[in-house]
Amino acid sequence: MSETINGDGVAVAANGVGKTFDTRSGEVQALTGVDLRVAAGEFVSLIGPSGCGKSTLMRLLADLDSPSEGTIEVFGKTPAQARRDQDYGIAFQQAGLLPWRTVAANIGLPLELHGTDRAARAARVAELAELVGLSDFADRYPDQLSGGMQQRVAIARSLAEQPRLLLMDEPFGALDEMTRERMQAELSRIVGESGAAVVFVTHSIPEAVFLSDRVVVMSPRPGRITGVVDIGIGRDVPRDESLRETTAFFAKVTEVREALHGTPVTASGREGR
Amino acid sequence: MTADAAQVLRARRPRARSRAARVRVALLGVLGVLAVAAAWELYKALGPDDGVVVAGTRVLPRTTDLAMPHTWEMVARLLEPTTSQAGAAPLWLTVAQAALVSLAIAGVGWVVGTLVGVGLGLLMQVWRVAEHGLLPWIVLSQTVPLIAFAPVVRSWGARIEIAGWQWPPWLSVAVIASYLAFFPVAIGTLKGLQSPQHTHLELMHSYGASRWQTLRSVRLPAAVPYLLPALRLGAASAVIGTVVAEVSTGYLDGIGRQLVAFAGQASGDPAKAWAPIFGAIALGLVAAGLVGLAGVALRTYRRGEAS
């Protein structure tokens, strides 16, 4: 396989993963035959229509649910072990901030739970607040922040323990287009600095192309992987506004769109079934 | 950072009552009391002496001075001596002293009821079996009429004597008050502890947080908005329980007994019978106000309510 782009470690390895939910109206096959490999330090986006199982896959990776078939390894361990070892950080569509905690206390929550002492925690929280540009808002409460700022707090929190893997499920889904583009650039910079691998769910093709090393295209009923597009814009290329104007960018947007809409894909298309 | 600052200004702020709004609330309260007094006087002036009787049942009271003294007479009576004996304290002081005794007893009952209620709520949340086993009994406990078990509590209490320490009668009253107070607190605690958003619980799971950590960092803070009204209800229940228990256990120093005693003198002194009623109302307001202070102290945890 050609997925390993930089580094030799494998962050995520899913083999033949399927997930079936028992509901009152019968069984729902949310995922079937999913093979996915994410290298350490790699940025992979999952894209596809609603209901194609993107969130389900994320929840399986995060050990919030377990697969019905197949196996998942996160850094060579079971997802449960990776969770206990705090190998990953999560940031989902709802920022999920605790409303009674200040920005600083929200960012520091995982550190607090894992017994980091007060001084080290304060230093790390200050560093993270700086990273997401919220130093001036450390003492605010979530209800005093805009949606974009709340989302940045959630991202800072997911980075608190320097995880090697970030699981992000439509983290910018609730943001307006301008904030969203700014957040994409910021995320790209932050991830670049931290060197973490990222699995990123989105509905937006330009967002996926802008951020990713690879875009995984999914289809519903049953949810499966129907294509993979290598973006091939190197990590050394700065993710800024000018990138969005390049022909390479447009070409990749078109390629992902075609993969999404079922037209034959020329590059590195791969049937998941 | 200016864009962020603008966003902050636009973002939702916690609802803080302005000074003007507070003055308006106070004015409305005074207006409400005046309206009740006006309605009282209006009916007294216009209503028939014998009240309104429909099919043998009196649906509106008599308007005689005996049944409905003038409001100003009731107020004036408060300032006069309690009895005709020389050196008797003014009526308002006698009533206030009795109300304070009842407030103290209700306070003890409320504290005990709150501890028991929070404890039961915690037990039911932490240990699911307990919820199924305990909840029906907790609901059932409130269907036992107070009058039925008040004398039982008193007679049990009278038999308790530990190393020379005698169970005081007021403690029986407090126990009965706590019996009423624990119920809303237990239900409110359970509901509150079960109220956290799914995403918050999953976040804690992703951190590998222990049960105790999840309880402390998410469940308890999330329970506060449910707990505060429960504590207020508990305080009201403790006050009612105290007054009723004083009457049914024959405890003499509180407002409950005073209500009965002064009502007995109503034929000769109709305005006096109303004084302990005002005392009981004031007692309830003070109790609710004290609990309201707890709400102010815990306001950080009520931010969830706004969003």
Ligand SMILES: Nc1ncnc2c1ncn2[C@@H]1O[C@H](COP(=O)(O)OP(=O)(O)O)[C@@H](O)[C@H]1O
């Ligand atoms: N807990 C669940 N119980 C039953 N069905 C579920 C559950 N979670 C997801 N599904 C179903 O699985 C499918 C995939 O859902 P999801 O992973 O949320 O899709 P996506 O995130 O791509 O929009 C949908 O048909 C959805 O209804």
Ligand SMILES: [Mg+2]
């Ligand atoms: Mg989803």
